[in-house]
Amino acid sequence: MELTTILFYLFALVTLGSAAIMVFSKNIVHSAFALMFTLMGVAALYVLLYADFLAATQLLVYVGGILILILFGVMLTSQGYTLSFKTITVNLIPASLISVGIAALLIFAFLTTNWTISEVAERTDTVYDLGMLLMGDYILPFIAVGVLLLIAIIGAILMSTRLSADNEGAS
Amino acid sequence: MTEYASNIHPMAAILIHAAIPLTIILVYALVAIWGERKIAGFIQDRLGPMRVGGWHGWAQSIADLLKLIQKEDIIPTNASRFLFKFAPFMMFAASYAAFAVIPFSSAYIGSMINIGVFYLLAITSILTLSVIMAGWASNNKWSLLGGMRSAAQMVSYEVPTIATVLTVVLVAGSLNLMTVTEMQAGNDTLGFLPNWLIFQNPFLIVAFIIFFISILAESHRVPFDLPESESELVGGYQTEYSGMRWAMFMLAEYADMLLLSLLGATLFFGGWNSPFGDFMSGPVWGFFWFMLKGLLLVFVMMWIRWTLPRYRVDQLMHICWNILIPLSFINLVLTALWEVIF
Known part of the structure; x- marks a missing residue:
């Protein structure tokens, strides 16, 4: 073999x-x-x-x-x-x-x-x-994926900052 | 040598070809551990190991190795046995595998694959996993904390490392480290300086500084040695390890140091190119210059270790996410603009 x-x-x-x-x-x-x-x-x-x-x-x-x-x-x-x-x-x-x-x-x-x-x-x-x-x-799909990932990152940051701000307010 | 071996059997040639980096790592580890203790001694105004072997205790590492071979292989009762035994070997395998794309001289590179430096960055990410594996499998709170810290640190500092490597790739136009080295030959910059990438444009100097800080963190060196900070975590992820398994971790750490230093020497300081143009160049001199550049960077790492105090976890993350990552990306864009204009 x-x-x-x-x-x-x-x-x-x-x-x-x-x-x-x-x-x-x-x-x-x-x-x-x-x-x-x-x-x-x-x-x-x-x-x-x-x-x-x-x-x-x-x-x-x-x-x-x-x-x-x-x-x-x-x-x-x-x-x-x-x-x-x-x-x-x-x-x-x-x-x-x-x-x-x-x-x-x-x-x-x-x-x-x-x-x-x-x-x-x-x-x-x-x-x-x-x-x-x-x-x-494939430039269009490539850029579309990039924008999608950017939106996901911004969303994640927004959610986590809101969460930690709430926690600080509570404690 | 390789041709001679391939006459006997093709497998023999492959094995000899693959064993060259291993030989370099093992010899280097013996010298570097002794060297680190001597440097520590000199920085702290003492002599360091002096007794074993006669001249300045040169055989100290060999004696330590012989001692470690005789030690009992202790496995904690509640440890996850397979993962506990496996983690040190996986860690060394990952850093050894990365040496395949390092061009040691103009005549020797493990594998001429075209994605060179990208492969190196990908395979070293296994190091992080083996540290988590060791930390979790030990079933010990210090080990686990050390493993988690290490994972957070390495995942974070991978970003500025990759961004600065990308800066160099942008200027060099190739991922293959051999091609990157070959294009740095000659002495034309400003009339007398070698054509090394660090002298090519001002942003690459900034890139090198960011790269060096990041590799200090990636290889767990002071001031970023939080995964094994002995004053808070006993020994970090290696607390429960003893004997040869612990020695494997030590070997992997030193191999990782050498790997990242050699990567820095290739990307910024011309790899195996001689600093004097055609004078003292050739395959063997190339190996000498390359190791000299790599070992100088290793020396700077040791020097920093015995000079600076350790950062806190939050400071470590602050440095990475708030300073190094934005700076490295701005630097990447500015380098791209520089390349377009000049």
Whole structure:
């Protein structure tokens, strides 16, 4: 077997295994750390697809940003920081119905689509092409996303300042 | 060397190629830990370690390492065992992985990927997670507080670091650190100065100052060493660690210091370029200059550590969000304007 194939199966195993641990773990912090391995496994799969910029973005945004926020949220909102907080299983039937439905849809799409595998030459300058596309053909969506994020930031700041002003008034 | 190894087996070549930064880190860590104690000694008007090995106690780090190998590996009863054992290795793996894109000389770079410095910034974000992991898994209030402080600090200071790196990328026009270094060759600035980016325009000097303050915070050095401030948190996230696991944390911290210093040397001080133009240049001299520049920055970090007191948490956040982040973004815009005009 080629090295790339071995690495693909290795990273696929890491991704799926840690995803399973994340779903089935009873401890919410263990779930969050398992999610980290899932996200890193997906990043490694991007690298195997020559999407190096996307892989680094995945690491920077999901592992370096969102996951740390999740951990912060879990640790700050739970009562105490010890191993005591547990998760319980609720809504078993609707949840399993929806999951099975989505899984069936995805497998159906996977099986019926006509996948074409093209032998591309090794791409070396992904950043240049991405930049040209973002600043050329896709400039409008790019700026729209930027404005949306700016509005979200302003909204978050407004909400948090109002909250802290209320708290200061109360105390 | 690499060609010779690839005749035996392609895997051997890959392993040797990947082990070069590891060798540099390990030798550097032994020297830097001894050096830090000596510098601390001289700054505080004492001699530092003097006994082991004869000449100025040069073998002190080796003796310490041998001692740490023999220590018992203590795991607290209520700790989360897997995460507790795993965190130090993940931390070192993250900082070692980042060395892949550092051009050590004109002849050696781990990986010539095109997104170089972006990859470096992305992979070092795993460091934050491993600190939280160690802090939480220890099941100790000091560890957890240290881990949380570290996470808040590193997430905050990542913003000015990335903004200043972006300033350099804007001027250099490439994310690949090898290309960034190559374009700083020659001695033409103002007739005699090297073509290093820090001499290219005045805003890059401001960018370097912001970058240096941010890397002090990112690598947990005084005056920003709140995650392990021993007077309030015992040892921060490493309180419960002992023996070789603790040594892994120490190694990762020193590797992180070297990594960020070498990044600063590449981005602002011409990487492996000789300061005298063609004189004393070449692959081996390039390695010498590059390490010299990096180690000078490491020395400044140590000098600051034994000179300045520590900031409070609120002061730390104030410096980052109210001063460094606005300043770095204004600096980015001004650099862009400078590039358009000149």
